[in-house]
Amino acid sequence: xxxxxxxxxxxxxxxxxxxxxxxxxxxxxxxxxxxxxxxxxxxxxxxxxxxxxxxxxxxxxxxxxxxxxxxxxxxxxxx
Numbered sequence: 001x002x003x004x005x006x007x008x009x010x011x012x013x014x015x016x017x018x019x020x021x022x023x024x025x026x027x028x029x030x031x032x033x034x035x036x037x038x039x040x041x042x043x044x045x046x047x048x049x050x051x052x053x054x055x056x057x058x059x060x061x062x063x064x065x066x067x068x069x070x071x072x073x074x075x076x077x078x079x
Contacts, residue, residue, distance in 0.1 A: 001072070002038050009073065016066055023059060025049065035062035038069045 004012070012034060015027050023031055032046040047055035 002069070009070070012066060013070060016063065016070065019063060023049070023063075031059075031062055031066065035065050039065050 015030055015034075018024055018027060019031075028049045029046070036042050036044055047058040049055070
C-alpha cells in the first residue's frame, strides 16, 4: 500500500468528492497520477478526457481504485 501524508490523503478526499457526472478538467491529471501510484501501473497512459466512450471504463477503474484505497485507510469497504 502506498503511504501518503495526512495532507495528501485529505487532498485526495477533496478531489474525489468533486467528481460527479464527470471529472473536472483541472483534476484529470491528478486523478490519473494517483491511480497510477496506488495501482502500481506507473506507465499506463492517461485515457481520453473529452467524452470518449471507450475511456469511461478506464476512468471508472481509476476512481474506484482511489476510493477503495481511501476506504481501506479508514477500515471501510466499498459496497
